Amino acid sequence: MRPHRPRRLVGAITGAALLSTLAVPASAHVDIIDGSAVPGGGHGTQITFRVPHGCDGVETDTILIQIPEGVTGVLPKWMAGWTIETEPRAAAPASLAPDASAAPAEAEVGTVMWSGGPLPDGQYLDFQLLAVFPETPGAQLYFPVVQRCAAGEVAWIEIPAEGQSEEDLEHPAPVVTIVEAEDHDD
DSSP: OOOOHHHHHHHHHHHHHHHHHOOOOOOOEEESSOEEEEEEEEEEEEEEEEEEOOOTTBEEEEEEEEEOOEEEEEEEETTEEEEEEEEEEEEEOGGGGGGTTTTTOOOEEEEEEEEEEEOOOTOOOOEEEEEEEEEEETTTTEEEEEEETTEEEEEOOOOOOOTTTGGGGGGBBOEEEEHHHHHHTT
16 A cells, blocks of 8 residues: 555645646547436446547556545546555544544545556546535536646646636536436436
């Protein structure tokens, strides 16, 4: 097991906007297949992040995904040739705990990183998670993703401001819309 390095993974997501060095067309961005999730659920909803290419002729060797607040029970899918690391979401201060004598709750996953691979340019790969979504139908939850390659990285972390759409952004973050259970089965 690798040593716990929460700042490395979280820092990679937050600092990626400044470090993005590769020009990749917005039409070929990292996306979530289906783009919808049902709230709650026993084992969660499977979401699939499609990485449609490497980086301008260079293989992708790392994918980092930041898990939004409210998304719990995250389980990344194992993939041959890739190593998975997870980092917990920052814990709430102990003073906010309802019962100080209770055992601490297990920290929720805040960041998932797949490394190794690689994903050659000109090929695609689907990275999957199981997750439990909050009971907020209609809400959109953004999952910032950093795609690393030997020659640099692309930060798919832009979130539309009010009045903007995903098409207005160069590197949009993948998004999930929470739907009612009956709407998801259409």
